[in-house]
Amino acid sequence: MSCYSVAHSPDADDIFMFYAIKFGWVSSKNIRFENIALDIETLNREALNSFYDITAISFALYPFIKEEYALLRTAVSFGNGYGPKLIKKKGKKLKKNFRVALSGKYTTNAMLFRIAYPEARITYMNFLDIEKAVLEEKVDAGVLIHESILDFDENLEVECELWDIWEELSGGSLPLPLGGMALRRSIPILKAIEAEEMLIKAVEVATKNKEMLSKMLIERDLVRIDDKKLDIYLGMYANEESAVMNEKQYMALNRLFQIGFEHGFYKCPIDAKEYLIPKEYKEFRFS
Structure with missing residues (x-):
């Protein structure tokens, strides 16, 4: 065997x-x-x-x-109509070169994010640590994946749905x-x-x-x-x-x-x- x-x-x-x-x-x-x-x-x-x-x-x-x-x-x-979410602290305004936490250099969300936000300063970390990093202001924003997209801290809000980036890049319907x-x-x-x-x-x-x-x-x-x-x-x-x-x-x-x-x-x-x-x-x- x-x-x-x-x-x-x-x-x-x-x-x-x-x-x-x-x-x-x-x-x-x-x-x-x-x-x-x-x-x-x-x-x-x-x-x-x-x-x-x-x-x-x-x-x-x-x-x-x-x-x-x-x-x-x-x-x-x-x-299909959903996906990873770019989150930040409520009311925070992001500059073009904002600091962001992503779950990995080779992830699909990282590629889409880098296309949409070419000036952002990226830190890669374990996906389980991203929400905390945003709350503690170690970064300005982070992309949540997996189960994190369903339930995150009430002090955070969605800046962008990566689904919307995909729709624009792909032409929609996929x-x-x-x-x-x-x-x-x-x-x-x-x-x-x-x-x-x-x-x-x-x-x-x-x-x-x-x-x-x-x-x-x-x-x-x-x-x-x-x-x-x-x-x-x-x-x-x-x-x-x-x-x-x-x-x-x-x-x-x-x-x-x-x-x-x-x-x-x-x-x-x-x-x-x-x-x-x-x-x-x-x-x-x-x-």
């Missing part, structure tokens, strides 16, 4: 999508996974070093690791690509296909058993929010459209890569579908 490391963030949607495997609801005779939860900045940087076999990533990172990692079709998070997963290309192709199939099944099973799985996660203190917020959050980022990317999501992802190229983040635009695991190989191999 092959064992592969799976790294994901500690936010509720990643935990939710993986724990159908952790709890034994999805398994394989050929593969087992060992998981680790780390903040998205750490995950992105470790992916640049090809550290984990399978890893959650910010979609904006993918063009930098495309030669070492295949893009997975599953466990994806897209915003969901906002935030995070997905990637698999190391050195994994043998049949094992890679099976690993992806397991992860797809895990998201499908989790979604179909949302109430039961959510209760188990809360009882075990595996998530940082209560049942009502968890239900809202999973509806946003871990839903039926998270199991397998659809055509509109591919269009959005390609638009993100094109925007990154146009603004100098990437050397060239890429087509996401060209970097997927070729699942048709399994049929060809055994036909």
